[in-house]
Amino acid sequence: MARAVVNVPATVRRGEIIEIKALVQHAMETGFRRTQLGEVIPRDIIRQLVCTYNGAEIFRAELHPAISANPLLAFSTIATESGTIEVTWTGDKGFSVTQSATITVV
Amino acid sequence: MITRRDFLIGAAGAAGGIGLATMSRRARATPAAMQDAIRKVTGGAPLRGGRVKLDVPPLIDNGNSVALTVSVESPMTSSDYVKSIHVFTERNPLPNVLSVQLGPRAGRARIATRVRLADSGTVLAVAELSDGSYWTDSAQVVVTLSACLEEALV
Numbered sequence: 001m002a003r004a005v006v007n008v009p010a011t012v013r014r015g016e017i018i019e020i021k022a023l024v025q026h027a028m029e030t031g032f033r034r035t036q037l038g039e040v041i042p043r044d045i046i047r048q049l050v051c052t053y054n055g056a057e058i059f060r061a062e063l064h065p066a067i068s069a070n071p072l073l074a075f076s077t078i079a080t081e082s083g084t085i086e087v088t089w090t091g092d093k094g095f096s097v098t099q100s101a102t103i104t105v106v
Numbered sequence: 107m108i109t110r111r112d113f114l115i116g117a118a119g120a121a122g123g124i125g126l127a128t129m130s131r132r133a134r135a136t137p138a139a140m141q142d143a144i145r146k147v148t149g150g151a152p153l154r155g156g157r158v159k160l161d162v163p164p165l166i167d168n169g170n171s172v173a174l175t176v177s178v179e180s181p182m183t184s185s186d187y188v189k190s191i192h193v194f195t196e197r198n199p200l201p202n203v204l205s206v207q208l209g210p211r212a213g214r215a216r217i218a219t220r221v222r223l224a225d226s227g228t229v230l231a232v233a234e235l236s237d238g239s240y241w242t243d244s245a246q247v248v249v250t251l252s253a254c255l256e257e258a259l260v
Binding site: 017060064072 | 170171172195198199200202203204205206207208209211212213214216217218219220221222223253
């Protein structure tokens with residue numbers, strides 16, 4: 001199980017723009033590298049990241065091999081209500097990790 | 107009988123052939139491939155300069171992890187917002203880097219990530235707005251240590 005972190009401010013004012021930082025542990029093997037014996041190392045990357053805010057999708061990203069290992073993505077949203085922000089990463093070889101963070105809107 | 111001159115010409119040709127073979131093994135995207143990838147996103151719509159700001163360091167020591175930020179000037183209201191942001195590069199094996207979809211709920215059209223860059227060249231960001239227009243910004247970078255193509259230590 002890969003480790004993942006979703007970072008959001010714990011308490012914010014209603015209507016404030018917050019930054020969400022999503023980090024996940026993954027090698028993002030490009031499929032262009034070779035071993036010292038000359039064999040191509042097969043591609044194994046995260047293809048997609050989807051972020052939901054209390055169940056409604058707010059952000060979606062398509063990742064390619066040119067994203068660094070342990071992909072970090074920072075994006076923003078408007079804090080509308082208290083609840084959970086959930087990020088799901090899916091990728092090759094059945095990779096799927098979900099991590100959520102709770103936010104309190106005052 | 108092989109003269110010294112024939113031998114040298116033959117040897118030079120063979121050496122050139124080896125060099126070419128080595129180059130072609132390292133398949134790379136070309137500026138043309140990047141243009142194709144952009145066309146796939148925009149559908150041939152014209153790209154306009156301005157509004158988009160691509161922030162990437164001009165001199166990169168290590169291409170394996172390059173901090174990259176794209177921000178777009180937009181009010182982000184339900185009638186005028188940024189639909190998607192795409193990042194391309196012309197020297198990686200594949201021209202596509204990242205595609206994100208956002209909406210008015212984002213509040214601010216700004217994304218940040220870390221990318222791999224295989225060689226010095228152009229990095230380009232394209233933003234699609236809700237009115238169907240495309241805006242772009244590009245940056246020239248110099249990469250000292252290349253990503254993607256190095257031998258793995260396994």
